[in-house]
Amino acid sequence: MVQAYRAETGTGGAGPQRSGSRLRDLRERLARDRGIWRRGIVLSCCSVLLTLVMVFHSRIPNTIGNLGSLSETFLPWFAVFIPLLLILGLVRRSATALIALLLPIVVWFNLFGGLLTDKSGSGGDLTVATHNVNADNPDPIATAEQVAGSGADVVALQELPAGQVAAYEKALAGTFRYHSVQGTVGLWSKYRLSDTRPVDLKMGWVRAMRTTVATPEGPLAVYVAHLPSVRVKLHAGFTANQRDQSADALGKAIAHEPLARVALLGDLNGTMNDRALNAVTSQMRSTQGAAGDGFGFSWPASFPMARIDQIMVKGVEPMSSWTLPATGSDHLPIAARVKL
Known part of the structure; x- marks a missing residue:
């Protein structure tokens, strides 16, 4: 009776036989x-x-x-x-x-x-952040306060309109004792700044600067840069020639930097894969690539598709890198923790 039940239900020894039959049927169908x-x-x-x-x-x-x-x-x-x-x-x-x-x-x-994979680690001596605040930012004070609340020791801002510089200075004064604004870029720091000067990007106006930050672990040369924007046009393709020329000028300035420890904070309007930025990327490390978690896309803020905002270092060890919450800008702010 048990054998009859097994025969009717297909259980027992019929299982392996049925599986083998199915495999043979599959091989035969594939052969046909x-x-x-x-x-x-x-x-x-x-x-x-x-x-x-x-x-x-x-x-x-x-x-x-x-x-x-x-x-x-x-x-x-x-x-x-x-x-x-x-x-x-x-x-x-x-x-x-x-x-x-x-x-x-x-x-x-x-x-x-x-x-x-997550390559971020613990430790580090200095937290830096950078943000393209967007010239048309509807609430610069809230943006400045949000970036200041990130816990960064040094903050670089790009695309600062002349009419809003005072608002950013006022909002950041309580957190950062020292700052310098050169053209449309600026740097705010908890540590003393010296040897501050604009960097010529061959554009006709100032969109980059260099300064020395007197960190407790020693001097750090910090560059802040906002390379020219790029556009995709049907009749001209990817219009990036001015950006490429400015990248070469920035790379040359960094190559002649006398200090051994260097950080670059800014909107480079290009990714680490873009060969047009080789003058910069060939001599510096991306904190996101070395110690980040994921791609860290920063633009556009509504649906990030590319990491065109960069924190790069030379003579400094990246420990962690991350993006910060969205502000009133079309870019996401980014931050990194480094060991000097």
Whole structure:
């Protein structure tokens, strides 16, 4: 009777046999459906093309609309094509397309997988922050107070309108004893400043400065910079030539800095992947890349897609890096803790 019950319900020894039968049926269907390898050739080519763009992004020329810099600015977002190709490969039932998709997956994780982990640590001697406050900020006082409340020892602000400088100075005076404003950028510090001067970005007006911060652990050269904005235009492509020239000028100034410990705070209007910023990025470390948690995108504040605001250091050890809550600006403020 028990044997009859097992036979009727398919339990007992029928389980392994049924599983083996299913596997044989699957192998037979795959053998009969030879199109599973022929279908999806176009999708496979798309996966290969995506892989080549990510591997050889530095070889994409900038001679035509700065296409290379544009692709490098949003390089991490090339990952959005991977699930799309996966869905299409499944719909097409193409083994070739699905296998080819492994190529861009491996390359993307090789390029950006390290940013998916939390590399922040404890300790550090100095907390620095930087924020493009936006010239059209509707509430500069609230923005200044919010940044001051971050606990930073040194704060750099960019895009300071002349008519609002006094408001920022008043709001930050209670937290920071020392400050200097040069053109449209400024630095507020709990420690004494000296040897402060503007830095020429070849723009015709001041958008960068350099100063020495007398930290308890010794002097630190701090640069504050706001490189020219970039635009994407249909008739001109990625208009970044002025930004590129200013980046070269900033890199030259930092290269001639006599102090061994240097920090750069500012809106560079470019990411660490953008080869146009090589004059700067080749000699300094990004705190986000070295000690951040995630990509740390800072712009636009409503839906951050790129980290164009940077805290970079030389001769200093990054310990942690993070983004701060949104203010009235279209950028997110960012902060870092460093060991001098």
